[in-house]
Amino acid sequence: MAKLTSDLMRGHSDTMILKLLQEQDMYGYEIIKEIYKRSNEQYELKEVTLYASLRRLVTEECILAYWGDESKGGRRKYYSLTETGLSRYENNHADWIYSKSIIDKLV
Amino acid sequence: MAKLTSDLMRGHSDTMILKLLQEQDMYGYEIIKEIYKRSNEQYELKEVTLYASLRRLVTEECILAYWGDESKGGRRKYYSLTETGLSRYENNHADWIYSKSIIDKLV
DNA sequence: CAAGGTACTTTATCAGATATAGTACTTTTG
DNA sequence: CAAAAGTACTATATCTGATAAAGTACCTTG
Structure with a gap:
């Protein structure tokens, strides 16, 4: 049974997040759910990985973070894409x- | 200019090595050269990465190591594939x- | 009210990678 | 012949995107 090892998936979380935020602003947990859905429930980005990635992208000014204005329920931190x-x-x-083309030649 | 980041190439060194050893036994440095050649001189597996990978594969009994019997030149450590x-x-x-199919869906 | 779910955060650890440096031998160059 | 460069392998230290475990805060469900 083929599996998605963390080594093979490594380095892609930033790109996955940036891809989703091109369509619309999203909050953290929503990003996880959307990735899970779009992978046909094959891949689940871990929360710690997601938030670490989001934090790094904010630091690099690739995205902006802002708190939603929910009056009910927990506060949600939303993220939006920048030009960077x-x-x-x-x-x-x-x-x-x-990379894919090179790896395909070698494995 | 697209580049081969170590994160994207991560986790593939074992597979590249095992692929080559299916064709014939090879010594360490020769493996590096063959990978460089087959990637059209686009990718160079670092020596330290190669030997660490070889060591790991030997430990896991995926390959066997043996010294060549050169009478001239430095000794070369050869590797051969096992059934494992x-x-x-x-x-x-x-x-x-x-993994590739899932990543393609998500990035 | 407890259990479970949603949403976000913190700390510690992992392991395949890189950087740097080393040893040993041959070949090439001046 | 010596120095430089190349070939071939090894050792140690560090990096960093990932995971494991645990935490806080709020809502919903039974």
């Missing part, structure tokens, strides 16, 4: 296409 | 195909 983030996504995506 | 190694390759390759 869009560029980062494009670079990361190009890197993936390129 | 062949299975490992097949599992790793299946993991790659599977």
Whole structure:
């Protein structure tokens, strides 16, 4: 049974997040759920991994964080894409296409 | 310019090595050269990464190591594939195909 | 009210990678 | 012949995106 090892999935969380935020702003937990859904329930980005990635992307000004204005329920931290983030996504995506072609030659 | 980041290439060194050893026994440095060649000089597996990977594969009985019997030149450590190694390759390759399809959905 | 779910955060640890440096031998160059 | 460069392998230290475990705060359900 083939599996998604953390080594093979490593380095992709930023790109996955940036991809989703191109469509609309999302809060953290929602990002996890959407990734799980889009992978046909095959891949679950861990919460710690997600929030670490979000924190790093904020630091690098690829995304902006802001608290939702919910009056009920827990507060949700939303994230939105920046121009820097869009560029980062494009670079990361190009890197993936390129890496994939090289790996395919070698494995 | 797209590049091969270590995070994206991570987790593939074992599989690359096992692939090559299916064709014939090779010594360490030769493996590096062959990978460099087969990637059209796009990817160079670092020596420290290679030997760490080889050591790990030997420990896991995926390959066997033996010294060449050169009478001239430095001694060369050769590696040969085992049945366990062949299975490992097949599992790793299946993991790659599977991972690739999921990543393609998400990035 | 307790259990479970949602949502976010903190700390500690892991392991495949890199950086740096080393040893030993041969070949090439001046 | 010596120095430089190349080939071949090994050792130690560090990095960092990941995971494990645990935490806080609020809502919903039984």
